[in-house]
Amino acid sequence: MTELVVVGAGLAAANAVRTLREEGFGGRVVLLGDEHERPYDRPPLSKDYLLGTRERAAVYLHDEHWYEANSVELRLGSPVTGLDRAAREVEIAGGERIRYTKLLLATGSRPRRLRVPGADLAGVHHLRRIGEADRLREALHAGGRVVVAGAGWIGLEIAAAARSRGCPVTVVEPAPTPLHAALGPRIGGFFADLHRGNGVDFRFGTQVAELRGSDRVTAVITSDGQEIPADLVVAGIGAHPNISLAEQAGLATEAGGIRVDASLRTDDPDIYAAGDVAAIPSARYGGRLRVEHWANAVESGKAAARAMLGHEVVYDELPYFFTDQYDVGMEFTGHPGGHDQVVTRGDIDGRAFHAFWLADGEVVAGMHVNCWEEGLGGVRDLIQTRRQVDVRRLSDAAV
Numbered sequence: 001m002t003e004l005v006v007v008g009a010g011l012a013a014a015n016a017v018r019t020l021r022e023e024g025f026g027g028r029v030v031l032l033g034d035e036h037e038r039p040y041d042r043p044p045l046s047k048d049y050l051l052g053t054r055e056r057a058a059v060y061l062h063d064e065h066w067y068e069a070n071s072v073e074l075r076l077g078s079p080v081t082g083l084d085r086a087a088r089e090v091e092i093a094g095g096e097r098i099r100y101t102k103l104l105l106a107t108g109s110r111p112r113r114l115r116v117p118g119a120d121l122a123g124v125h126h127l128r129r130i131g132e133a134d135r136l137r138e139a140l141h142a143g144g145r146v147v148v149a150g151a152g153w154i155g156l157e158i159a160a161a162a163r164s165r166g167c168p169v170t171v172v173e174p175a176p177t178p179l180h181a182a183l184g185p186r187i188g189g190f191f192a193d194l195h196r197g198n199g200v201d202f203r204f205g206t207q208v209a210e211l212r213g214s215d216r217v218t219a220v221i222t223s224d225g226q227e228i229p230a231d232l233v234v235a236g237i238g239a240h241p242n243i244s245l246a247e248q249a250g251l252a253t254e255a256g257g258i259r260v261d262a263s264l265r266t267d268d269p270d271i272y273a274a275g276d277v278a279a280i281p282s283a284r285y286g287g288r289l290r291v292e293h294w295a296n297a298v299e300s301g302k303a304a305a306r307a308m309l310g311h312e313v314v315y316d317e318l319p320y321f322f323t324d325q326y327d328v329g330m331e332f333t334g335h336p337g338g339h340d341q342v343v344t345r346g347d348i349d350g351r352a353f354h355a356f357w358l359a360d361g362e363v364v365a366g367m368h369v370n371c372w373e374e375g376l377g378g379v380r381d382l383i384q385t386r387r388q389v390d391v392r393r394l395s396d397a398a399v
């Protein structure tokens with residue numbers, strides 16, 4: 001019997017197993033997850049679920065009966081600890097081995113932990129799992145002074161949620177603006193203004209160096225000696241891909257992830273990778289990209305499932321990301337690495353605009369803020385066609 005095994009029960013995995021059944025695969029499907037929850041969506045954990053405006057039931061990717069109804073053997077609380085490629089078996093904690101004909105690695109990422117003195121005090125939070133969101137939601141509900149370490153996407157969303165709850169919020173960030181490395185100072189500055197306008201206090205150019213308190217955290221000490229009173233500290237300082245299983249099994253890695261070809265196959269023809277862990281070739285940008293975003297996990301999970309069934313697959317989606325903060329909804333596409341110019345179009349102060357990242361006169365990435373009618377359609381076209389753009393026309397909202 002053909003046995004398709006998926007390691008990791010997150011977004012890419014859930015989309016993969018659904019696709020296997022939708023494509024008519026009738027053999028055995030096993031889904032192995034180390035968490036105790038069936039697959040759920042993570043974006044709400046820093047947005048409406050954190051705010052308490054989305055029900056728990058609405059974050060799950062399938063209802064609880066779906067797995068049995070579709071003959072998917074969902075094994076929760078089952079961390080995969082070993083991968084024996086010669087025997088074509090995975091081992092789960094406790095020693096049980098499960099055979100596979102084809103295997104999909106969809107193990108996602110884990111948050112980078114704050115590693116400073118006092119990081120184990122009560123009141124210090126990281127956010128990746130639904131249980132962590134529950135604890136943070138409860139803590140925000142109780143109120144208190146919040147310090148967020150890191151002004152990346154998750155840090156900013158947590159800051160917005162905390163402000164919506166009425167908590168005083170300070171964000172500590174080593175760079176001179178939020179999202180500085182990713183988007184550059186101008187658009188980073190837009191997000192800084194947005195948050196300042198909503199009462200967030202930023203401390204740029206410094207980082208969290210120590211947390212003080214006896215049992216609970218009471219203060220954050222920054223690397224330049226500032227003391228910030230805190231009842232709650234949340235780390236939003238990035239994530240590490242979970243690739244140790246692949247590394248131990250000797251699979252090739254690149255760009256911090258598991259190296260795959262355009263059909264999402266690793267250098268072992270029976271093993272595939274999708275989602276946050278996969279380093280995927282990009283025709284548009286050259287080399288391989290590892291993308292830690294929702295849409296990539298959905299689409300690469302589906303594509304890997306089709307490839308495992310023997311369909312011809314060429315996965316080459318542009319990276320796509322969205323965020324919601326206060327009254328700002330934003331969509332972003334492309335890869336701004338190596339850009340030499342940023343062009344905006346529309347009304348930045350009125351919070352309705354597009355921004356484009358250019359390299360050598362070509363658009364490499366673009367985003368819109370609150371321009372839902374135009375969206376990203378034209379932006380994707382500009383990126384894919386690689387045509388030289390006239391910056392004057394690009395920035396003129398009348399064109």
Ligand SMILES: Cc1cc2nc3c(=O)[nH]c(=O)nc-3n(C[C@H](O)[C@H](O)[C@H](O)COP(=O)(O)OP(=O)(O)OC[C@H]3O[C@@H](n4cnc5c(N)ncnc54)[C@H](O)[C@@H]3O)c2cc1C
Binds near residue numbers: 274
């Ligand atoms: C709070 C938060 C907010 C986000 N907001 C956005 C957003 O607004 N927009 C956006 O585009 N993206 C967002 N993301 C990113 C997006 O959620 C991820 O890119 C996506 O979840 C990746 O899916 P995945 O399936 O690759 O990994 P995951 O969803 O991380 O799932 C992987 C699963 O595998 C499990 N696992 C790992 N190792 C093993 C093992 N050895 N054995 C068994 N199981 C294992 C993990 O515990 C996890 O359950 C957000 C992420 C977080 C945490």
